[in-house]
Amino acid sequence: MDTHAAFLDEAAALLGPRGLTQDPDLVEPWLTDWRGRYHGAALALASPASTDEVAALVKLCARHGVAIVPQGGNSGMSGGATPDESGSQLLLSLRRMNTLRRLDVAGRHAVCDAGFILENLHNAAQDQGLRFPLTLGGKGSATIGGLISTNAGGTQVIRHGSMRALVLGIEAVLADGTVFDALTPLKKDNRGFDLKQLLIGSEGTLGIVTAATLRLVPAVADRIVVWAGVPDLHVARTLLLHCQDAVGDSLEGFEVLQATSLRAVLDHLPDVRAPLQGEHAWHVLVEVVAERGEADCLQDRVEAMIASAFxxxxxxxAVLSANESQARAFWLLRDSIAPAERAKGAAVQHDVSVPVEKMPAFVHHAVPLVEAEFPGVHALAFGHLGDGNVHFHVLAPAGTSQRDYDLDLGARVSARVHDLVTEWGGSISAEHGIGRSKRAELERLGDPVSLAMMRQVKRALDPAGILNPGKLVTLAPDPANA
Amino acid sequence: MDTHAAFLDEAAALLGPRGLTQDPDLVEPWLTDWRGRYHGAALALASPASTDEVAALVKLCARHGVAIVPQGGNSGMSGGATPDESGSQLLLSLRRMNTLRRLDVAGRHAVCDAGFILENLHNAAQDQGLRFPLTLGGKGSATIGGLISTNAGGTQVIRHGSMRALVLGIEAVLADGTVFDALTPLKKDNRGFDLKQLLIGSEGTLGIVTAATLRLVPAVADRIVVWAGVPDLHVARTLLLHCQDAVGDSLEGFEVLQATSLRAVLDHLPDVRAPLQGEHAWHVLVEVVAERGEADCLQDRVEAMIASAFxxxxxxxAVLSANESQARAFWLLRDSIAPAERAKGAAVQHDVSVPVEKMPAFVHHAVPLVEAEFPGVHALAFGHLGDGNVHFHVLAPAGTSQRDYDLDLGARVSARVHDLVTEWGGSISAEHGIGRSKRAELERLGDPVSLAMMRQVKRALDPAGILNPGKLVTLAPDPANA
Structure with missing residues (x-):
């Protein structure tokens, strides 16, 4: 067996001291995933400075049979960027490739290195009167390459779509070290298979994204956030349709949460008050935006929308945000649900979707069912109703540690939730991806035809299996399911 | 060699008399492509009535090694649905599968069989206050399956995107006869590779689309079409940005044509008058739409947009359409360019795109260059400036027959135009696809890395090469280019 010494020598010569390290102090911080559930080891940490260096490094890995784990900001939710425990995988960080190559104001697009950070793109676009309309909690660390590889979602998907809808072009290094260059943004191009679509959301298993051309939209001139109380999710869904009819594409957010989640948030943030006086079983956050030229009539449109909803x-x-700081305060409530619940104890979290129109019925079915089947747990759903995507969290019985919960009861709860979602025609991973954490569940519940196609494509594009092995899809079916 | 007799017996038993025929009167009409450039032969014409029948038929073909040419409305522009001359390929028509399975008004989507005709979908959506926002000349014959397989474009792409952007789900039969069922519309789904994207635009070479779930949008309540004269394409591009700033997503069309094209149309349609009095080097058609709730301010918005452009x-x-019949009259001028030019004599047509911001410079560069290099020809560009997609037609010297032109001069002109587009980072097929007509040019000019990836994917999903062989991509590189 190759001890990797020859590989490491060649890699060091290729990348130089800034580009390759085995120093545990430098490598260690990147060996644990964002949520702290996986801890791996690495042969070394490679930090190439250019696409050419990535390409040369991948050729070297292919020659020596060294597996590669690409990593961006290491803020993924499914362990897709954490190496395994063997210590034989190379951790390939894209963080040194962090240049905004170009921002074309008239063409409304930006060309970024894979390691460029989302928040920096937000700021660069804002400076030019433009906006990159995808945002999420980890924006200060999440990189463009990681967002593309996981087809990230977030809170603005209802209007602008997931990352896939915002990618105009891609540059990637393939498993044999060749460079796939499709950065040029063509609004129409029918020269065969749209190969960039394969790379988006493939979690580094088919290629390593090194750069991308991204769509920008006009900056928001003004926004109003509405906080409303509704009796149940069916009414919330009807309200969603009402808002879509009333303001069309100006609707940028439609989030829901239960009364219990709001109470948890208010307990967690003692200085914050509830937006509404009375008690409501469900709460809805509606964001309506105006671009330049539409701002004058925003207030009128939102007031009319809410009046007719009443x-x-x-x-x-309902209450409308009177200014930007109140709009931010409403969003803070929404964004604090996850930390507020973590403070309450152990939980298993499920990022699930069903067809938008079925979501109310699904939640009203699944919550009592899970609570009845697993006495002592508490189930709740919140999130992106407009996308048919809720975060379905199931809190452990009081006093259970996260570790104990994960080992048995929590795992059984998760399997049941995934069964239910699959029965309803939904997805066990709406926006967080499969990575390491859901691979077994995908094998268990995924459509066998889709899984077979994925394996065929994986084998075709990475026959030796050196790109992020053990994530998303395996080359052969899992023997446990054969 | 199998004489196919056994195959035909089994297929006849499977599909029944309505499902399989060798009657020349029934088969012949489908053996020539829409533009009359290719004429093939077929073993038989199969017209399965259901997805199950398609699946069983493909299994049968796989077993007997019979190649399949899927066909929808046979109105494609690149010969992608015409069998070769061998007489050994099975023509598989999807036209009998023509049901609208479901139209979900609240969920704003439709589930259609592959053979459902575009215009019928327009009408069904309109009846429910909704709209399927893709349209093109062949809407009375084009089928949903064909539109998906070619990732069709059209005149509304600037706002709503090509077919790819409107497909929420797909059902397809793969090369081994298994059914890929991804019809359920999930707005967010990150369970691995987005396989439906591979099938969209793959021209039947990776699978046979049997049904799709399509996105619907609110019906248009009103529209205004502006006809404007501008001095050149650079100004037209600046006007495009101006209109995008002024009306944002309400901009649904932005088409350009030269004075010579307008004159050709007016010669061709003697009862029609020019929209503007004076002479202008270039003309622009701008469509702005309003959905319900926005219609009141449409006139004001468009007038303000045009006043500030002045x-x-x-x-x-410039002139604004005063009513729907005038709006239609403006579009008739635009839609008559192709027939008007055909009436003037032989031409070679190129459906090309470059990055939107480069299109003016490209046209101003390419037109005089082509005319100088090929004395006697006349080059002109018209079409979808907002998509960076123009139809670049080069008319033959007076008196040249189409046949003679195609055999020599026209072929050299086309190669030169494709060279130029490639140098400018553009696409030799913006919206018409590759099919049979551009396969050699794609081999000659396509990115070798992309071509290699396409072959790897094709080999993985159709190893025996029975799905639409000879179209789009071949299993091995073309020896002429090896």
Whole structure:
């Protein structure tokens, strides 16, 4: 067996001292995933400075049979960027490739290195009166390459789509070290298979994204956030349709949460008050934006939308943000659900989707069912109703440690939730990807035809299996399911 | 060699008399492509009535090694649905599968069989206050399956995107006869590779689309079409940005044509008058739409947009459609360019794209260059400036027959145009696909890395090469280019 010494010598010569290290102090911080659930080891940490260096490094890996784990900001939710425990995998960080290559104001697009950080793109676009309309909690660390590899979602998907909808072009290094260059943004191009679509969301298993051309949209001139109380999720869904009819594409957010989640947040943030006076079983956050030229009539449009919703009996109570700081305060409540619940104890979290129109029925079915089947747990759903995507969290019985919960009861709860979602025609991973954490569940519940196609494509593009092995899809079916 | 007799017996038993025929009167009409450039032969014409029948038929073909040419409305522009001359390929028509399975008004989507005709979908959506926002000349014959397989474009792409952007789900039969069922519309789904993207635009070479779930949008309540005269394409591009700033997503069309094209149309349609009095080097058609709730301010918005364009010196003259029949009259001028030019004599046509911001410079560069290099020809460009997609037609010297032109001069002109587009980072097929007509040019000019990836994917999903062989991509590189 190759001890990798020859590989490491050649890699060091290729990348130089800044580009390759085995120093545990430098490598260690990147060996644990964002949520702290996986801890791996690495042969070394490679940090190439250019696409050419990535390509040469991958050729070297292919020659020596060294497996590669690409990593961006290491803020993924499914362990897709954490190496395994063997110590034989090379951790390939894209963070040194962090240049904004170009921002074309008239063409409304940006060309970024894979390691460019999302928040920096937000700022660069804002400086030019433009906007990159995808955002999420980890924006200060998440990189463009990671967001593409996981087809990231977030809170603005209802209007602008997931990362896939914002990618105009891609540059990637393939398993044999060749460079796939499709950076040029063509609005129409029918020269065969749209290969960049394969790379988006493939979690580094088919190629390593090194750069991308991304769509920008006009900056938001103004926004109004509405906080409303509704009796149940069916009414919330009707309200969603009402809002879409009333303001069309100006609707940029439609989030829901239960009364219990709001209470948890208020417990967690003692200085914050509830937006509404009374009690409501469900709460809805609606964001409506205006671009330049539309801002004058924003207030009128939102007031008319809410007034007619009242008249139609869709809202029990509602308040409109009077200014930007109040808009931010409403969003802070929404964004604090996850930390507030973590503070309450152990939980298993499921990032699931079903067809948008089925989501109310699914939640009203699944919550009592899970609570009945697993006495002592508490199930709740919140999130992106407009995308048919809720985060379905199931809290452990009081006093259970996260470790104990994960080992048995939590695992059984998760399997049951995934069964239910699959029965309803939904997805066990709406926006977080498969990575390491859901691979077994995908093997267990995924459509066998889709899984077979994925393996065929994986084998075709990475026959030796050196790109992020053990993540997303394996070359052969899992023997446990054969 | 199998004489196919056994195959035909089994296929006849499977499909019944309505499902399989060798009657020349029934088969012949489908053996020539829409533009009359290719004429093939077929073993038989199969017309399965259901996805199950397609699946069983493909299994049968796989067993007997019979190649399949899928066909929808047979209105493609690149010969992708015409069998070769051997008489050994099975023509598989999807036209009998023509049901609208479901139209979900609240969920704003439709589930259609592959053979459902585009215009019928337009009408079904309109009846429910909705719209399927893709349209093109062949809407009365084009089928959903064909539109997906070619990733069709059309005149509304600037806002709503090509077919790819409108497909929420797909059902397809793969090369081994298994059914890939991804019809359920999930707005967010990150369970691995987005396999439906591979099938969209693959021209039947990776699978046979049997059904799809398509996105619908609110019906248009009103529209205004502006006809404007501008001095050149650079100004037209600046006007495009101006309109995008002024009306944002309400901009649904932005088409350009030269004075010579307008004159050709007016010669061709003697009862029609020019929209503007004076002479202008270039003409622009701008469509702005309003959905319900926005219709009141449409006139004001468009008038303000045009007034400020005048003030900025972007428009020499302009007229707004006063009513729907005038709007239709403006579009008739645009839609008559191709027939008007055909009436003037032989031409070679190129459906090309470059990055939107480069299109003016490309046209101003390519037109005089082509005319100088090939004395006697006349080059002109028209079409979808907002998509960076123009139809670049080069008329033959007076008196040249189409046949003679195609055999020599026209072929050299086309090669030169494709060279130029490739140098400019563009696509030799913006919206018409590759099919049979551009396969050699794709081999000659395509990115070798992309071509290699396409072959790897094709080999993985159709190892025996029975799905639409000879179209789009071959299993091995073309020896002429090896």
């Amino acid at each position: 008249d139609a009996g869709l809202i029990e109570d | 003030d900025a010196g972007l428009i020499e003259d």
